[in-house]
Amino acid sequence: MEWSHPIGVWVGAIGTLALFSLIYRENRLYRLFEHLFIGLAAGYTIKAVWTETLKPQWWIPMTEEGRWPWVFALAGGALFYTIFTKKYNWMSRISIGVLLGFAAGQSFQATANVYIPQIRGSFKPLWVRPDMIPEGSLVTPLGQSLSNILFVVIIVSVMTYFFFSFEQRNKALQTTARTGRLMLMFAFGAIFGSTVMARMALLIDRVWFLMNRWLGIG
Amino acid sequence: MANPLARLDAIDRRYLYGVLLLIVVVGLLVPIPLPLAVGPQARGFYDAIENADPNKIAIVSTLWSASTQGENRPQTSVVLQHLMRKRMRFALIAFGDPQSTTLAQELAEELARENNYVYGKDWINWGFRADIAGTLKGLVRDINETIKRDSIMKKPLAEHPVMAGIHNVKDVSVIAEVSASGNYVSWLGLVVGSTDAPFCYAPTSVMAPELYTYLDSGQMKGMLFGIKGAAEYERLLGIKGFTTRAITPVSLSLVLLFVLIGLGNYGMYASRKKPSQGGTA
Amino acid sequence: MDLKGFLGRTFPAASGAWIWWSIILAAIGCVVVFVLLQALPGRARKFLIAAVTFLAGLFYAAEFFLPVNPETDENILTFAVPTVGNVTNVLAALTLGLGVFSLVRIHGQKVAKLREGWENSVVLLAGIVVMAVAGLGYEDSRFYRSLFRDVLNSFDAAMFATLAFFIISAAYRAFRVKSAEATLLMLAALVVMLGQIPIGQYLTHWLPEKGSFASLFRLDSISNWLLITVNAPATRAIGFGLGIGGLAIAMRLWLSLERGAFFEAKAEN
Numbered sequence: 001m002e003w004s005h006p007i008g009v010w011v012g013a014i015g016t017l018a019l020f021s022l023i024y025r026e027n028r029l030y031r032l033f034e035h036l037f038i039g040l041a042a043g044y045t046i047k048a049v050w051t052e053t054l055k056p057q058w059w060i061p062m063t064e065e066g067r068w069p070w071v072f073a074l075a076g077g078a079l080f081y082t083i084f085t086k087k088y089n090w091m092s093r094i095s096i097g098v099l100l101g102f103a104a105g106q107s108f109q110a111t112a113n114v115y116i117p118q119i120r121g122s123f124k125p126l127w128v129r130p131d132m133i134p135e136g137s138l139v140t141p142l143g144q145s146l147s148n149i150l151f152v153v154i155i156v157s158v159m160t161y162f163f164f165s166f167e168q169r170n171k172a173l174q175t176t177a178r179t180g181r182l183m184l185m186f187a188f189g190a191i192f193g194s195t196v197m198a199r200m201a202l203l204i205d206r207v208w209f210l211m212n213r214w215l216g217i218g
Numbered sequence: 219m220a221n222p223l224a225r226l227d228a229i230d231r232r233y234l235y236g237v238l239l240l241i242v243v244v245g246l247l248v249p250i251p252l253p254l255a256v257g258p259q260a261r262g263f264y265d266a267i268e269n270a271d272p273n274k275i276a277i278v279s280t281l282w283s284a285s286t287q288g289e290n291r292p293q294t295s296v297v298l299q300h301l302m303r304k305r306m307r308f309a310l311i312a313f314g315d316p317q318s319t320t321l322a323q324e325l326a327e328e329l330a331r332e333n334n335y336v337y338g339k340d341w342i343n344w345g346f347r348a349d350i351a352g353t354l355k356g357l358v359r360d361i362n363e364t365i366k367r368d369s370i371m372k373k374p375l376a377e378h379p380v381m382a383g384i385h386n387v388k389d390v391s392v393i394a395e396v397s398a399s400g401n402y403v404s405w406l407g408l409v410v411g412s413t414d415a416p417f418c419y420a421p422t423s424v425m426a427p428e429l430y431t432y433l434d435s436g437q438m439k440g441m442l443f444g445i446k447g448a449a450e451y452e453r454l455l456g457i458k459g460f461t462t463r464a465i466t467p468v469s470l471s472l473v474l475l476f477v478l479i480g481l482g483n484y485g486m487y488a489s490r491k492k493p494s495q496g497g498t499a
Numbered sequence: 500m501d502l503k504g505f506l507g508r509t510f511p512a513a514s515g516a517w518i519w520w521s522i523i524l525a526a527i528g529c530v531v532v533f534v535l536l537q538a539l540p541g542r543a544r545k546f547l548i549a550a551v552t553f554l555a556g557l558f559y560a561a562e563f564f565l566p567v568n569p570e571t572d573e574n575i576l577t578f579a580v581p582t583v584g585n586v587t588n589v590l591a592a593l594t595l596g597l598g599v600f601s602l603v604r605i606h607g608q609k610v611a612k613l614r615e616g617w618e619n620s621v622v623l624l625a626g627i628v629v630m631a632v633a634g635l636g637y638e639d640s641r642f643y644r645s646l647f648r649d650v651l652n653s654f655d656a657a658m659f660a661t662l663a664f665f666i667i668s669a670a671y672r673a674f675r676v677k678s679a680e681a682t683l684l685m686l687a688a689l690v691v692m693l694g695q696i697p698i699g700q701y702l703t704h705w706l707p708e709k710g711s712f713a714s715l716f717r718l719d720s721i722s723n724w725l726l727i728t729v730n731a732p733a734t735r736a737i738g739f740g741l742g743i744g745g746l747a748i749a750m751r752l753w754l755s756l757e758r759g760a761f762f763e764a765k766a767e768n
Contacts, residue, residue, distance in 0.1 A: 003324050005641055008649030015650065016657040023235055023664045035619040037654035039626020042599045044651060046627070047634025048316030052346035053592035056367040057585050066513040068521035073586055075529035077593030081600065090544055091536060095590060097548045097755075101555025102587050104753035106351045107746055109563040110407025114437075115742045118735055121435035138712050147724070151732045158736035180736070185680045187733035189687025190427040190726060193472070194444065196666055197692065198289060198423035200242075200471040201445040203663035204464050205288030206656055207242045218247055231668045238667055252697035255708060255719040284652035285659040316595075317655070320647060348591035349584070355559070356584030359573075363581040427691075430731040431738060446695050469696035471663075476689055478671040486675055 004213075013214040016206055122155055124148040154183045227485025234478065241474060245467030253453075254465060259433060260450035263440025266392050266416040267300050274391035274415070275384050276301055276308040279405070283317035286398035286422050292448035292461045293420040294325055294396045300455060302333040306391065307380045311344040311365075313353070314399055319346040319369060322396075337370060338378040345369030350401050354408040358387050387413040396420040402429070406437050416440075420447060503578045549755035556753035558583060603627065687725070694722020 018033040062070035079095040082088035125132065128144040139147075160173060161180030168174055211217040270276060278297060282290035301308045310326060312319035323343050326335075335341055344365045347353040356364030361384060362375045375381050383389060393415050395405060402419050410417050416439035419429060423444025432438040442448055445468060449461035513521040539547065562576040606620035630651070633643040676682050693699025703717045714720060751757045 002641055003644045003648045005645035005649065008645030012649040012653030015654050019654060019657040020661060023661055024232070031616070031619055032622060033654065034658075035623040036626050037651070037658065038602070039623035040630045040646070040651040041655065042602050042623075043627040043630025043632075044634060044647065045316055045595055045599055046631040047638075048319070048346055049348070049592045049595050050635060051638065052316060052319060052369060053348055053588060056345070056369075056372060057592075058589045060367070060372075062522065063518060066518045066521070068513050068518065068525050069510045070589075071522055071525040071529060073589045074593075075526075075533075076586075077590050080590075080594055080597055083597070084600070084604070088537065090548075091533075093548045094536075094551055097552035098555045099587065099590060099594075100752045101552040101557075102352065102559060102583070104552075104749040105556035105559030105563075106355065106408065107749035108560055110351070110403065111742055111746045113407045113411045114403055115739065117435045117437050118431065118738065122732075122735065138710075138715055147728045151728055154729060154732035155736050158733050159739060162736070162740050180733075182680065182683055183729060183733045184737075185683040186687040186725070187427065187730045187737075189684035189689075190691045190730045191424070192684065193688035193692035194423040194426050194695075196475050196670070197446065197468060197472060197695070198286075198444055199660075199663040199666045200468050201288040201423065201464065202286065202656065202660040203238075203288070203471075204242055204246065204445075204467050205291075206653075206660040207239070207467075208246055208460070208464070209653065209656070211243065211246060227672075229671070234668055234671060235664045238664060250697065252701050253704075254697045255700050255717070257719065257723055284655035287652070287656055288660070317652070321652070324648065347588050348595060349588040352584035352587035352591075354584075356581035358580070359577060360581045364584055366585075427726060427730050428734045428738075430726050431735040434727060434731045434735075443695065465697060469698040471667075472692050472696055473698060475667060475670055478667065479674045479685065482671045482674065483676050 009213055013210055016210060020206075122152065124151055126152065153179070156180075158183055225485065226488065227482045229481070238471060238474060241470040242467045245470045246463060249463050249466040250469070252466075252469075254446070254449050256450045256453055257443070259441040259443060260447050260454065261440070262433070263297075263394075263418045263420070263442055263447075264300070264451060264454045266418050266439045267297070267304065267306070267394070270304075270306060270391035270416075272304070272306055272391070273383075274389050275380070276306050276392045276394065277390055277415075278308055278310050278322070279393065279395040279397075280310065280312045280318045280322040281314040281395070281397040281399050281401055282321070282422075283315040283398070284321065287321065288464075289422045289444045289448070290396050290398055290420070291321065291325065292445060292459065292464075293442050293451075294322055295329070295459065296442075296448050296451040296455060296461075297394050297396065297420065298326055298329050299333075299457070300451070302329060302335055303455070305340075307340055309342045309344050309380070310369075311353075312346045313348075313350045313401060314397075316346050319343065323369065338368070338373075339380055342375075342378055342380045343369040344375075350404045351408060354404055358409055358412045361386055361389075387415065390415040393417045394420065397425075398422050400425065402432070402438070406432065410437060418442075502575055506579075552755055553753060560753075599627070687730075690718070691722045691725055691730075694718045694720075694725075 015033045015036070018029045019037070021027055022030045058070050058073060061067040076095050076098065079091045081092070082090075083092040126145060126149050128141045128148065130141050133139060133141060133144060157176045157180035159180070160168075161177040161184065163177075168177055208218070267276070278294070278301070280290070280294060282294075298308070310319070310322050312322060326341060326343070327337075329335070330337065330341060337343075345368065353364060362381070365375050367374055368378060371378075387409055390413055393405065393409070393413075395402060395418070397419070398421070402417075402421075405417055417437065418440040419432075419438050420442035421429060421444070423446065426441065426443040426447075429438065429441055433441055442451060445461055445464060449465045452459050452462050536544075536547075558576065558579075562574065562580060565574040565576065567574045567577070603624065606623050608614075609620040610617045610624065630646060633640065633646055637643050674681075674685070676685050693702070699722075700717070700719050703719075706713045706717045708714060708717070715724075748757075
């Protein structure tokens with residue numbers, strides 16, 4: 001089954017240009033296509049929620065497999081919508097409480113599994129012997145030792161920077177925290193650069209759509 | 219007379235937009251034939267699939283919409299191409315954004331036609347799940363009971379040949395997540411410790427730097443650094459797809475960024491005045 | 500105690516005509532409960548919300564902490580994990596409708612009262628109807644597929660692609676190197692990103708890619724080392740803070756210790 005149609009491509013291209021017009025200034029054409037986009041996205045959500053989740057996981061088990069207690073799930077879900085009424089909106093907190101409760105209960109396992117390996121991985125050998133270097137690696141034991149020391153120093157200094165339980169008056173603590181702040185700037189610099197890369201990739205995708213799919217260039 | 223260099227920090231934004239657009243168009247039309255070095259993260263991802271148990275099923279989990287398809291679509295594409303090249307059976311599952319399942323399915327259908335992959339026999343779409351954590355907890359115990367029906371044919375999962383011998387995550391060979399969100403925490407927290415399957419992650423570039431800590435701890439076996447990671451993977455697979463072409467405008471636009479930051483700062487110092495707006499970074 | 504068997508006996512699967520009778524009776528039961536809930540006094544409502552939240556959290560917490568049978572690797576609650584996951588999935592899916600409902604309500608009112616910009620609201624509502632009807636009724640049609648792929652996807656991608664222009668403009672105008680922190684941030688972005696792209700890698704391409712000590716000094720190797728040795732511990736330390744904070748918040752939510760208008764004031768309305 002073909003996923004594309006020339007008329008759809010034209011509408012998509014005109015809409016893309018209209019949405020891009022925002023970079024010059026806000027205008028009526030942009031507003032129009034913005035609303036069309038939100039409408040289509042909301043309509044798609046209705047479709048996807050039914051066909052992907054409610055129909056296979058709720059409707060079919062309930063009506064075809066005889067699992068009638070699934071009615072209670074709809075009742076629980078309906079409580080969310082009481083949020084739109086003044087009289088009954090407190091009931092929405094029952095369902096919200098269920099979801100929050102489930103999330104909180106899962107957090108014990110999730111936190112343990114995510115962070116215990118992280119803590120374990122932070123205790124790096126500060127003196128690396130030659131036999132600890134993986135075969136084929138070009139790094140020297142001294143180089144790896146220095147890397148590991150730097151790694152541990154950065155963790156400690158950044159954690160110190162975020163330690164707000166008491167005022168940091170001690171000179172050593174202040175220096176450590178200052179080092180942590182600088183190291184954080186390094187991490188943020190890497191994130192800044194990669195954020196730009198991500199945004200450029202999105203623009204390139206769109207420009208390629210206009211050039212290749214719409215105008216047939218390239 | 220005013221110092222003309224002082225005006226370097228006040229270029230009209232429309233000129234900037236024009237230059238950016240120009241280098242993207244030129245970069246796409248005239249790719250610079252420079253090779254891209256393959257980093258250990260992309261190689262780790264590649265090796266995880268290369269060495270995966272062929273008797274088990276691979277999970278390709280997606281959480282992206284068209285908003286990040288510039289990065290996530292080529293990432294999904296190279297992972298699926300590698301799995302199909304290895305003739306490994308795989309299952310798609312989508313979280314977070316409902317678009318995700320349709321976009322991944324569309325891509326898989328396209329690649330399946332090229333690679334003679336049969337739906338239900340070689341691959342399957344488990345569909346979209348709104349709740350990540352509850353679904354992952356279920357997959358650890360019982361995949362058939364958690365997913366129930368596939369997304370395309372709406373048949374019970376167990377009726378598809380591709381699911382033969384697959385009961386829970388212990389029967390999974392490799393987990394590849396392509397995502398525009400931070401749901402790796404759910405995978406690491408609720409699934410990774412319960413299976414031997416290596417977990418690999420393909421995030422957007424924005425998220426990539428924060429994931430090196432999980433690569434260091436060994437919780438992730440590989441990572442694709444946004445569009446650049448997809449380009450590295452194309453090199454590993456020996457194919458020249460969209461990202462091989464796109465990496466030129468990506469490079470040029472980053473160079474433009476640094477040039478503009480340099481010009482802005484030079485203009486500021488040339489004018490010998492403090493900037494009227496903006497912070498230190 | 501066989502909890503699974505007990506639940507199976509209490510809620511047996513229906514068959515034939517009994518399916519619909521069971522559904523109708525259960526629905527009537529839900530309406531009765533709804534009426535009874537509304538009759539609860541303020542304090543009882545608050546207690547009910549706290550109890551439901553605690554019990555929901557207790558399920559996964561107990562399932563994690565209770566010892567398992569070494570032979571089956573399961574405990575008394577394990578069998579219910581997939582079903583509970585499906586229930587939360589259905590509940591989470593129903594929450595997605597909240598946004599759509601809200602959109603229809605707001606824009607419906609706008610159209611009905613012909614407020615400024617009502618024409619755009621008509622387009623929005625038409626978009627919802629066309630997409631939903633096409634998706635639910637004609638999922639395999641080329642019209643629906645093109646509407647999704649060519650139109651919706653294009654608009655979605657275009658909205659986010661505009662960020663590329665804004666980020667370039669913002670970086671040019673606002674990124675001023677005036678302090679040690681800003682200098683480091685700039686240098687990190689420069690070195691790391693140059694090491695990631697072919698043009699940057701070309702600067703040190705004359706060094707061997709691998710197999711030699713000199714390869715460690717290629718820009719991509721330096722970038723990678725910085726990401727692993729400097730960036731990773733910094734983000735890990737942030738992660739430790741997030742992990743501890745997240746667990747504390749989870750505990751407060753689970754035990755309904757969180758204070759504020761949402762959990763306290765309104766429940767007693």
